[in-house]
Amino acid sequence: xxxxxxxxxxxxxxxxxxxxxxxxxxxxxxxxxxxxxxxxxxxxxxxxxxxxxxxxxxxxxxxxxxxxxxxxxxxxxxxxxxxxxxxxxxxxxxxxxxxxxxxxxxxxxxxxxxxxxxxxxxxxxxxxxxxxxxxxxxxxxxxxx
Amino acid sequence: xxxxxxxxxxxxxxxxxxxxxxxxxxxxxxxxxxxxxxxxxxxxxxxxxxxxxxxxxxxxxxxxxxxxxxxxxxxxxxxxxxxxxxxxxxxxxxxxxxxxxxxxxxxxxxxxxxxxxxxxxxxxxxxxxxxxxxxxxxxxxxxxxxxxxxxxxxxxxxxxxxxxxxxxxxxxxxxxxxxxxxxxxxxxxxxxxxxxxxxxxxxxxxxxxxxxxxxxxxxxxxxxxxxxxxxxxxxxxxxxxxxxxxxxxxxxxxxxxxxxxxxxxxxxxxxxxxxxxxxxxxxxxxxxxxxxxxxxxxxxxxxxxxxxxxxxxxxxxxxxxxxxxxxxxxxxxxxxxxxxxxxxxxxxxxxxxxxxxxxxxxxxxxxxxxxxxxxxxxxxxxxxxxxxxxxxxxxxxxxxxxxxxxxxxxxxxxxxxxxxxxxxxxxxxxxxxxxxxxxxxxxxxxxxxxxxxxxxxxxxxxxxxxxxxxxxxxxxxxxxxxxxxxxxxxxxxxxxxxxxxxxxxxxxxxxxxxxxxxxxxxxxxxxxxxxxxxxxxxxxxxxxx
Numbered sequence: 001x002x003x004x005x006x007x008x009x010x011x012x013x014x015x016x017x018x019x020x021x022x023x024x025x026x027x028x029x030x031x032x033x034x035x036x037x038x039x040x041x042x043x044x045x046x047x048x049x050x051x052x053x054x055x056x057x058x059x060x061x062x063x064x065x066x067x068x069x070x071x072x073x074x075x076x077x078x079x080x081x082x083x084x085x086x087x088x089x090x091x092x093x094x095x096x097x098x099x100x101x102x103x104x105x106x107x108x109x110x111x112x113x114x115x116x117x118x119x120x121x122x123x124x125x126x127x128x129x130x131x132x133x134x135x136x137x138x139x140x141x142x143x144x145x
Numbered sequence: 146x147x148x149x150x151x152x153x154x155x156x157x158x159x160x161x162x163x164x165x166x167x168x169x170x171x172x173x174x175x176x177x178x179x180x181x182x183x184x185x186x187x188x189x190x191x192x193x194x195x196x197x198x199x200x201x202x203x204x205x206x207x208x209x210x211x212x213x214x215x216x217x218x219x220x221x222x223x224x225x226x227x228x229x230x231x232x233x234x235x236x237x238x239x240x241x242x243x244x245x246x247x248x249x250x251x252x253x254x255x256x257x258x259x260x261x262x263x264x265x266x267x268x269x270x271x272x273x274x275x276x277x278x279x280x281x282x283x284x285x286x287x288x289x290x291x292x293x294x295x296x297x298x299x300x301x302x303x304x305x306x307x308x309x310x311x312x313x314x315x316x317x318x319x320x321x322x323x324x325x326x327x328x329x330x331x332x333x334x335x336x337x338x339x340x341x342x343x344x345x346x347x348x349x350x351x352x353x354x355x356x357x358x359x360x361x362x363x364x365x366x367x368x369x370x371x372x373x374x375x376x377x378x379x380x381x382x383x384x385x386x387x388x389x390x391x392x393x394x395x396x397x398x399x400x401x402x403x404x405x406x407x408x409x410x411x412x413x414x415x416x417x418x419x420x421x422x423x424x425x426x427x428x429x430x431x432x433x434x435x436x437x438x439x440x441x442x443x444x445x446x447x448x449x450x451x452x453x454x455x456x457x458x459x460x461x462x463x464x465x466x467x468x469x470x471x472x473x474x475x476x477x478x479x480x481x482x483x484x485x486x487x488x489x490x491x492x493x494x495x496x497x498x499x500x501x502x503x504x505x506x507x508x509x510x511x512x513x514x515x516x517x518x519x520x521x522x523x524x525x526x527x528x529x530x531x532x533x534x535x536x537x538x539x540x541x542x543x544x545x546x547x548x549x550x551x552x553x554x555x556x557x558x559x560x561x562x563x564x565x566x567x568x569x570x571x572x573x574x575x576x577x578x579x580x581x582x583x584x585x586x587x588x589x590x591x592x593x594x595x596x597x598x599x600x601x602x603x604x605x606x607x608x609x610x611x612x613x614x615x616x617x618x619x620x621x622x623x624x625x626x627x628x629x630x631x632x633x634x635x636x637x638x639x640x641x642x643x644x645x646x647x648x649x650x651x652x653x654x655x656x657x658x659x660x661x662x663x664x665x666x667x668x669x670x671x672x673x674x675x676x677x678x679x680x681x682x683x684x685x686x687x688x689x690x
Contacts, residue, residue: 046383068183068266070306074382077303081421098167098184102302118175124166129159131152133296135422 039063042072042093051075055083062108064093073106080107080137097121101129107137147207147292147436149257156299157254160261164188165247172244187267187305189237189260190246194563199238199246200263201253205273205291206234206514206521210501213512215256217497223249228497230482230490232324232554232605233312234272234514235263239561261299266307268298268378274316274323275515278437279477279523281469285334285341287317289433290370293425297371304378308385309393311378312350324516324632325349326357327608329395330377334367341367347377347407348399353600355607356396357636359404361411368424369415375422376414380407440509440524445474452531459534465545465587467530474527478508480520480542481552485577487541488570489555490518499540507533517554519547550592550659551577554605558598558615559622565598567615567622572596572651579652589659591671593632608632610673611658612639613651624651628658628684629676642685654688661687 037059044050054060060079062072072091079085090110091103100111100122113122149157164184171181185191189200201216208216216236220228223245224238231237241249253259262269271294278286294313298304304311316323317334325331331346343365349358365373377395386392399407453460467476480500483489492500500520504512507529508522515521520542525533537543546552553576556562558569573596580586595609599616606612612627623645630639646654659672661683666675676684 043387068306069387070266070304070308070382071387073303073306074379082417096180096183098163099305102300102305105302121166121170121175125163128163129156129300131155131159133152133156133299134301136302 037061040072040075041065042075043069044071044075046071046075046078051078051083055079055085058087059090060085060087061090061092061112064091064095067094067096067099073102076103076107077137097125100126105132105134105136147204153257154254157257157259157261160188160259161247161250161254164250168243168247183265183306185246186265187262188246188250189263190241190243191264192563193239193561194559194565195561196240197243197246198561199241199249199260200231201236201238201258201260202263202270203234203236203258203514204270204295205277205288206275207288208512208514209256210504210510210512212256212258213497213501213504215252215258217494217501219249219252220494220497226495227491227493229488229557230492230514230518230520232516232518232603233270234275234516235270236492236514239557264310265305266309266311267305268301268307268311268313271295271298272312272314272323272328272516274318275513275521276322276468276477276523277317278439279470279472279475280318280320280322281471282319283317283471284319284336285317286434286437287315287332287334288437289430290332290334290343290367291315292433292436293370293429294374297374301378304382307378307382308387309390309395311381311395313374319634321632321634321636322516324605324608326636327351327605327632328358330374331358335364337364343367343370345373348396348404350394350396351602351605351607352394353391353602354394354397355602355638356400357638358396359399359407361404361408367430368426371425372418372422373411373415376411376418379418380410380414384410440511442472442475442524443526445472445526445528447473448527450476450527450530456531459531461583461587462534462543462545463530465549466543466547467525470524472524476525476527476530478522478525478530478533478537479515479547480512480522480537481544481546482519482542483546483552483577484541484544485574485581488557489553489573492520496540496542500542503533503536503540506536517548517552519552545583546586548591548593549586550589550594550611550655551580551586553577553594553596554609555596556598556603562598562603564601565615566600566617567598567624568648569596569598569604569613569615572613572615572624572648575649575652576655579656589662589672591673593673595630605632606630607638608636609639610671610676611655616645618645622648624648626651626654626658626688628681629673631673635673640681642681642688644689657687657690658684 089108091108092112170176191198224240228236271291311329313330314323314325314328315332326349333344345362346358381395466479508524513521555573559565593610595605596613597604597606608630614625625645627639631637
């Protein structure tokens with residue numbers, strides 16, 4: 001991730017912000033480095049062992065090589081709900097503005113827009129729905145009506 | 146009748162606003178067609194051969210007369226005056242314009258309808274038994290559980306980008322009228338020692354690789370429905386094939402691992418989900434049931450329509466197109482959308498209005514769509530059947546052909562579909578006209594004919610007692626015939642009988658096959674029974690002269 005990328009941040013309290021920070025991440029191949037952050041390709045086959053090791057980091061960026069590949073969503077959900085990951089979870093790569101709400105619901109708190117994607121469109125997409133049928137990652141249940 | 150609560154209304158309205166925004170961004174160029182494609186697909190908007198096609202969800206096939214009238218209005222205002230009932234109980238419009246799509250969705254939202262997740266690689270509309278809640282052979286009403294699945298799967302954030310589309314069907318009756326074995330997940334609601342639960346099938350599906358679903362859980366307690374289903378979907382999302390779209394359905398994963406091994410993966414995942422999600426509570430299940438309260442039935446004697454004894458034509462229709470009801474003095478009535486000159490499943494705006502009026506007059510203002518592309522009035526008094534029959538005749542819904550040869554399932558084919566290799570509607574019409582003889586057709590008895598215009602098998606040809614597949618050879622349309630399939634309790638996949646027939650010969654080949662059936666059938670045998678007894682050879686011999 002190059003510096004100067006516009007990053008739309010979603011915070012857990014539901015507020016949104018925009019900054020231009022970019023966090024250095026090391027790749028899975030140098031997992032044992034001292035880096036506290038890691039870049040996880042969303043298509044990485046799921047394993048309990050890897051999830052446990054990942055959950056000890058402070059920052060995980062899950063990259064989507066294709067927006068239609070949904071595996072990264074399950075990674076995020078499991079890291080949050082099953083492995084108690086408390087650090088920052090960022091979605092990066094080929095992600096669409098209209099997917100941002102789903103990313104935030106499965107536990108991502110930072111979403112990195114690619115060039116040409118409009119922040120206003122992103123914020124609109126994130127804030128549009130007020131009601132949900134399912135609990136988000138981290139919520140235990142959604143009172144059914 | 147299902148009514149939206151405030152939450153449903155808010156969610157559907159947000160969807161309308163969202164799609165309006167997306168269409169505006171597409172039109173301004175902010176979204177490329179590649180970016181827009183998945184968004185419109187999750188709203189049921191396909192780009193077809195000539196125009197866009199919009200598929201509208203009809204959860205479990207239930208429609209109020211008010212909704213039916215709105216569908217008619219949409220057909221007139223935004224389409225060419227008709228719609229098409231699909232094999233998954235939805236309705237689709239073949240001619241809407243992209244710029245009109247937001248207005249259509251608003252019109253739908255105003256009557257508590259939508260097109261959410263009617264296409265795309267996500268969990269589609271859950272389908273069910275068109276006689277749910279009224280069927281005499283029903284053990285448990287499946288609709289509250291279908292509704293639990295509907296809510297859970299609607300905008301599920303984790304399962305919106307699956308390897309491929311995902312379809313769930315649920316029945317609670319002894320006879321399977323929802324084709325559960327042809328679905329990614331098929332559920333049968335059962336009762337065991339006073340507990341409600343599900344027989345849970347996975348990995349059924351047709352298309353290029355037809356496979357019937359496998360039983361992976363003999364009795365899943367009802368309260369576990371969503372936790373277990375979440376586990377199935379997560380295993381699929383993580384391990385389904387994403388390299389090749391023709392190997393991406395869950396059926397391929399289940400077949401590769403074997404149902405037992407797949408079931409083990411699900412069990413491991415389920416054990417984790419149990420720590421993360423609560424069971425469905427009694428209160429929640431009770432709430433889901435409240436959506437499906439029964440209409441205001443009268444207490445009536447158990448007496449059949451009195452006109453049966455003196456009107457043969459009425460009696461024929463009664464026997465063929467109506468079904469017993471669990472309430473004394475009521476029947477469930479099928480309206481046949483199959484007759485010469487009408488594409489199977491097509492319904493005009495005028496017909497829709499007539500249906501709405503009939504629903505109001507005879508059946509508590511409700512109608513239902515069926516997997517076989519017909520309609521049902523589920524709660525008609527025996528004493529009013531004769532009057533209803535007269536009205537149905539007036540509107541041409543009274544063809545006494547339910548589950549006979551001319552009551553065929555048929556995809557839209559080459560006339561509309563961008564995927565099709567061959568026309569299906571013209572062949573359907575040839576068959577309907579050729580066999581348009583009530584007595585002859587009824588004598589042939591229970592025959593499920595299913596036809597697709599390409600190998601994607603939207604017309605379910607693999608599970609037809611007789612299946613027809615359109616193919617294209619050097620620019621000409623030909624039709625292969627298969628025999629012996631079934632989508633019911635005795636589910637099976639058909640077998641090809643041999644080389645394809647030309648378009649003008651399909652109905653004649655059928656006649657030769659059915660003549661052979663008449664010659665060799667034993668007492669009480671359906672076509673399928675005879676086929677299973679004698680095998681393919683006698684029919685093959687008859688078909689190719």
